Amino acid sequence: MNRLKDATSPYLLQHADNPVHWFEWGPEAFAEARRRDVPLLVSVGYSACHWCHVMAHESFEDPGTAELMNELFVNVKVDREERPDVDAVYMTATQAMTGQGGWPMTVFATPEGHPFYTGTYFPRPQFQRLLMGVSNAWKNDREAVLTQGSKIVEALNERAAFPTGPAPSAGTLEQAVRSLADSFDQVRGGFGGAPKFPPSMALEFLLRQGGPEALDMAGRTLEAMARGGIYDQLAGGFARYSVDAAWVVPHFEKMLYDNALLLRVYAHWWRATGSVLGRRVALETADWLLAEMRTPQGGFASALDADSEGVEGRFYVWTPEQLRDVLRADDGDWAVRLFSVTGTFEHGTSVLQLPDDPDDPERFARVRAALLAARSQRVRPGRDDKVVAAWNGLAIAALAETGALFDRPDLVAAARDAAALLEEVHLDGDRLLRTSRDGRAGANAGVLEDYADLAEGLLALYSVTGETRWFRRAGALLEVVLGHFSDGSGGFYDTADDAERLFQRPQDPTDNATPSGQFAAAGALLSYAALTGSARHREAAQAALGTVSVLAAQHARFAGWGLAVAQAAVSGPVEVAVVGPADDPATAALHRAALTSTVPGLVVAVGEPGSAESPPVPLLEGRGLVDGSPAAYVCRGFTCRMPVTTPAALKAELDGAARAS
Structure with a gap:
């Protein structure tokens, strides 16, 4: 019996009519494998994955293949976007065993979940032979299979923790720029060869670094992507990656996380350079997010499929x-x-x-x-409309900042609506649930990136709106990060200490398609420390950045977000407190001047003076009007310069702070 019909994941529901007797990941599948004394076949993918669809059509919809699977295995379907922890541990095993990874991921495991044979996509004839071969080994050479599984688990668990170093310095950051320059494609932009993925986090670092070489690499890459086929020249928004080195032919799926990250980077490119192209692409991408990815409940859907009518890119x-x-x-x-x-x-x-x-x-x-x-008259690609907390956090930050920079209150309102949905639907006490669909939360616990990216988004939303609700919610999320994800050595695990126990507790401090949970946590902790003066949060952020010092020289591409956060830490970060009545145009002018500054990692607090009903953010405490006029205070470590009352004076103060960074 196929057990996926009641799943909340659109990806699992795509397989609900397969003749395969799929289980969802959970104790029922493990118990059934033990009862039948057969291995688990764990198939991991996601709804927008082209090759996942191919394997589904060739094998999982084929009655003969399904009969073999049902007879020989307990079959488990996993949405990697719902269960990044399950995906992470099996991907680590797959890469260790085969030297490569990808989706669909195919894992054969013992009834305890220990992997003993792994791979990715298999064509149907090869897959059928594999099914029979693995089953034969299980029946006739059980001891070797179990030994293999035990050795893999033991080897993975005995791997040394990722090396860490001192807190990054200005020299570390300069070294990272040189590392990126070594792999920079001087002709086509980007880093390395085909396939090319949007290097969003590295670009954010280069924009914050701000020197001529850094801005040149960032600008050439951003222009090449915006002019290439990876960008939808009609509706806006970026495809997942380019299969070639020149950004021409995309892999057509469109992911929320890519577009949220790129929206923010293009807006920051405009802020740093005044690029007309950056402004256009940022606004088009924001409009695409609202038009194509927004759910009726105010959140943002995960992805658009690569295929329509069964053909990749046809739309x-x-x-x-x-x-x-x-x-x-x-x-x-x-x-x-x-x-x-x-x-x-x-x-x-x-x-x-x-x-x-x-x-x-x-x-x-x-x-x-x-x-x-x-x-628009063509058959549209399918949409995975589940709301993922982490990726919505990225979208909240991007939309709030873009709305503020380009005077688009509708974008800020969309960010606020998404934040409200996550607060109302995804929170269970102080704990965060990773996904929801149709306004109903899923059962999967939030992982580190969910807490960290949402905290980052809420702090950005607070800086734009001055609404302390978001600041306080971010603080509560970060308390969970510190209390339940710490590894005791300055880093963070990707799952909480009370999460489901897998054969390995995942921990990866490097960036992938999104900022690593550890670097995202460091960024949110650093911003929160700058707004509150909390030494505890700043020390935690600095400790989490220790891996950046190790990666900067040779692997800077995999530490882009950590480098961006480190750039903010090295520069302060600079803090701006804007004090004045919310409806006073002078307050708004000072606020905008602060938000448009290019000082790396700048944090902005805005609020009315002396409001007892809503205790102010600590950075605002003790700051008041100047001769009855709204004022801005530029600070580092809560030590502030004399207040200013005009946007020009504030810009001069911030320009001086940028030069001193």
Whole structure:
């Protein structure tokens, strides 16, 4: 019997009609494997994964393959986005055993969950042979199988903790810039070769670093991505990665986390350089998030699929003839040239690129609108509409800051709505649940990145709105981080001390597609310390950054967020307290001047003076108006310079602070 029909995960529901007798991950599956004395077959994937769909169509929907699976194994389907802990421990095993990883991930394990054979995608004939071979080994060479599983678990658990060093210094950060420069693609932007993933966290570090070389690498990469096929030139938003080195052909799935991170980086690029392209891409990506990813409850969905009508990229690609059919001859020929429609994908189709800005903006707007309208009639890719706490935290930070920078109160309101949903639905006492769907929370406990990214988002939302509710909620989340995730040596585990026990407690301090939980926690702890003066939070942040010093010289690409946080720590971070009535334009002007500053990791507190009903954020305590006028205080470590009352004076103070960083 397939047991997935009551799952909350859209990915699991995609498999609810398979002839495979799937279990969800849980004690029932383990008990059944022990009762039948057969191994577990654990299949891990996610809803937007193209090769997951391929393996599902070839094998899991095939009655003959399903019969073998049901007869020989207890089969467990796992959504890696719901259970990143399960994914992490088996991915570590898969990479250790095969030298590579990916999804779908296929793991054969003992009834205790110990892996003894792993892989990724298998074509159906090979998969069927594998099923029979593994089952035969289990039946006829059980001792060797169990020994293999025990050795793998023992080896993984005996791995030394990730090395750590002293708190990063200015020299560490300069070393990281040189490391990134060594792998920088001087021709096409980005780092390394194909495939190319958006290096969001490294770009954030380079923008904070701010020197000519750092800004050049960041700007060239951001422009190349925005002009390439990885960016949706019609609707905005970025695909997961480019299969080539030139950002031309994307892997078409669109993930919330990528777009939240890139939205923030493009907005910060504009803030640092005034880039017109950065402003356009930031606003288009924000509009895409609201139009395509927002759920009826106010959260943001996880992903859009790569496929539609069973074909990868079909929704997004065009032939010259299709453009001419929609636009007629003159505009069609112009669009073919403008978007470089020259057969860059498959079967004569192309993704749309924009190598150069159009010479006729009005014509471009008209053509773009017509193509977007025509594309809207196609079968749309599926949407995974579960709300993941961590990725919504990233979106909250990005939307709040982008709304503030570009005077878009609707974006700030969307960030506030998402924060309210997470507060109302995802919190169980002081503990965070990772996912929800249709306003109903899932049962999976939040992992470190959920607490850390949401705390980061709420602190950004507080800095933009001045609403202390978000500041206090962030503080409560960070208390759980300190109390339940610490490894006792300055780092953090990815799961809480009272979470489900797997064969290994996952801990990975390096960035992947998103900031590592450890670096995200360090960033939120550092900002919270700057707003409160808490030595405990700052010391925890500094300790968590110790791995940055180890990674900076040779592996800076995998420590981008840690480097960005370290840059803030080295510069202070600088603190700005803006004091004045919320409805006073002078308060708003000072507040905006603070938010548009490029000082690395700057924290901003804003509030009315002497409000007893809502105790102020500690950075505001003791700060008052100056001769009855709103005022801004620029501080480091709660030691403040003389207050200023004009945006120009505040900008001068912050420019001085930036030079001193």
